[in-house]
Amino acid sequence: xKTRIAWFLAGFVASWLARSAITCxxxxxxxxxxxxxxxxxQESLHDAGLDWLRNARGVTIGKYRFFTPVNSxxxxxxxxxxxxxxxxxxxxxxxxxxxxxDSVLVVDSAHHNFSFTDRxxxxxxxxxxxxxxxDPGSKTFRDDDMDGQYELRVGxxxxxxxxxxxxxxxxxxxxxEHFVELKGKLTRIEVHPVLRILDDx
Ligand SMILES: [Ca+2]
Ligand SMILES: [Ca+2]
Numbered sequence: 001x002k003t004r005i006a007w008f009l010a011g012f013v014a015s016w017l018a019r020s021a022i023t024c025x026x027x028x029x030x031x032x033x034x035x036x037x038x039x040x041x042q043e044s045l046h047d048a049g050l051d052w053l054r055n056a057r058g059v060t061i062g063k064y065r066f067f068t069p070v071n072s073x074x075x076x077x078x079x080x081x082x083x084x085x086x087x088x089x090x091x092x093x094x095x096x097x098x099x100x101x102d103s104v105l106v107v108d109s110a111h112h113n114f115s116f117t118d119r120x121x122x123x124x125x126x127x128x129x130x131x132x133x134x135d136p137g138s139k140t141f142r143d144d145d146m147d148g149q150y151e152l153r154v155g156x157x158x159x160x161x162x163x164x165x166x167x168x169x170x171x172x173x174x175x176x177e178h179f180v181e182l183k184g185k186l187t188r189i190e191v192h193p194v195l196r197i198l199d200d201x
Contacts (some may be wrong), residue, residue: 049095050074064089073099087111111138119193127194144194148157162195 006065059066060082067078075094091105100121107113111134115187119126129139131140132155153161153168160171162180172179172186179186182197190196 001112009036049093050076052097053078071097073097075099075101082107083109111135152191160191162189164189164195164197170198 012034017023052071052074053067053107055070056067057070060067062078063082065080065082067080074097075092076097077092078089079091080089084147086104086191089107090107092101093103094100094125095106098121102121103115103117105115106115110153111131113129113131115129115131116125117129118124125146127142127144127146127186129140129142132138137156139153141150142152143149149163151163158173160173160178160197161168163169164180164182169182171189171191172181178189178191180189181187188198190198
């Protein structure tokens, strides 16, 4: 899940930032790009939709540090614990920098996390994900329409299942394509960004 990857990357970077910022003047924008290049590949930040973290503004609030983009038109922000792993924390993402909130991620210190997404930017949440932890046995569940019934389950590991026609069904992964057995037929499905039943094959 992209949001989960983004979060752990962000947590790592931001907790590093929090430690290194102790001797710096608070609220002064800084270009962290050069230092980050030694910690996280720049393309990873880009892939995670976190380009704004390369040059962020930070302020300490109690036992947390709050980061915002220098570009005020970008609505992204992060609240990170000053603990070594940066948790618990909250990440607000404006992935395309249009000033509208795309998703909110909340992670506790045990790595349980909830991610809420507004796909069309209308201010109404469209889906959410819950991840049970960061260990190899962890699972992620996603509710695509906010009705309280999950449509997708990922984990442990690469195992994947979808909730179709009132029951969980294992997903057959064939590289770039995914299938599920429906009425005795292997049926092609799309699992991202939402579950869609495609054609028979
Ligand atoms: Ca929406
Ligand atoms: Ca649902």
